[in-house]
Amino acid sequence: AAGVIQSPRHLIKEKRETATLKCYPIPRHDTVYWYQQGPGQDPQFLISFYEKMQSDKGSIPDRFSAQQFSDYHSELNMSSLELGDSALYFCASSFHRTASTDTQYFGPGTRLTVL
Amino acid sequence: GEDVEQSLFLSVREGDSSVINCTYTDSSSTYLYWYKQEPGAGLQLLTYIFSNMDMKQDQRLTVLLNKKDKHLSLRIADTQTGDSAIYFCAELTSNTGKLIFGQGTTLQVKP
Numbered sequence: 001a002a003g004v005i006q007s008p009r010h011l012i013k014e015k016r017e018t019a020t021l022k023c024y025p026i027p028r029h030d031t032v033y034w035y036q037q038g039p040g041q042d043p044q045f046l047i048s049f050y051e052k053m054q055s056d057k058g059s060i061p062d063r064f065s066a067q068q069f070s071d072y073h074s075e076l077n078m079s080s081l082e083l084g085d086s087a088l089y090f091c092a093s094s095f096h097r098t099a100s101t102d103t104q105y106f107g108p109g110t111r112l113t114v115l
Numbered sequence: 116g117e118d119v120e121q122s123l124f125l126s127v128r129e130g131d132s133s134v135i136n137c138t139y140t141d142s143s144s145t146y147l148y149w150y151k152q153e154p155g156a157g158l159q160l161l162t163y164i165f166s167n168m169d170m171k172q173d174q175r176l177t178v179l180l181n182k183k184d185k186h187l188s189l190r191i192a193d194t195q196t197g198d199s200a201i202y203f204c205a206e207l208t209s210n211t212g213k214l215i216f217g218q219g220t221t222l223q224v225k226p
Binding site: 031033035041042043044045048050055056058090092094102103104105106107108109111 | 145146148150155156157158159160163203207212213214215216217218219
């Protein structure tokens with residue numbers, strides 16, 4: 001079965017640079033979530049989109065922005081990168097925000113290293 | 116506020132049962148999940164339970180939910196070395212779609 005695809009899998013950037021992470025949800029899934037997992041930490045919710053509209057916002061820095069496109073893929077844009085942004089960034093997708101289970105399926109993650 | 120707590124480490128011998136515990140605070144949680152994360156890998160959905168259920172069994176996995184005490188547990192029967200990983204419990208908050216994760220329990224399985 002198709003899973004959530006994230007690209008790139010690994011990314012190395014310098015401080016103050018920008019990065020763009022991409023997420024392709026499971027086909028027919030209309031909701032995308034972004035999470036950040038620091039080293040040894042649990043995943044923290046950043047932001048979510050349902051039908052291309054932002055549906056919820058968590059602890060996402062103002063330097064980060066995200067959007068969901070007409071084909072339901074999503075991009076997380078990160079600017080003025082800081083050392084503390086080094087983390088594993090997960091995208092998850094689910095079908096229909098208001099459905100009973102709302103079960104989120106996670107992608108393999110993008111490991112961002114800021115030097 | 117929303118908070119999910121787990122014990123950080125569990126060590127068992129191969130063939131034994133493992134029980135990983137989790138407590139949560141949001142009484143309006145609708146679904147509770149267990150995810151498995153192997154080193155350097157993504158989050159694999161293991162199982163979930165709806166908040167009006169007490170128990171769910173799926174092959175070697177048994178989930179028990181005590182809604183009154185807001186306590187969730189995952190039992191793995193006949194634990195294998197391949198079960199060594201970090202196990203996260205997570206609650207789905209009722210008024211948003213976001214998951215709140217516990218800190219994760221590292222399961223070490225000794226041969």
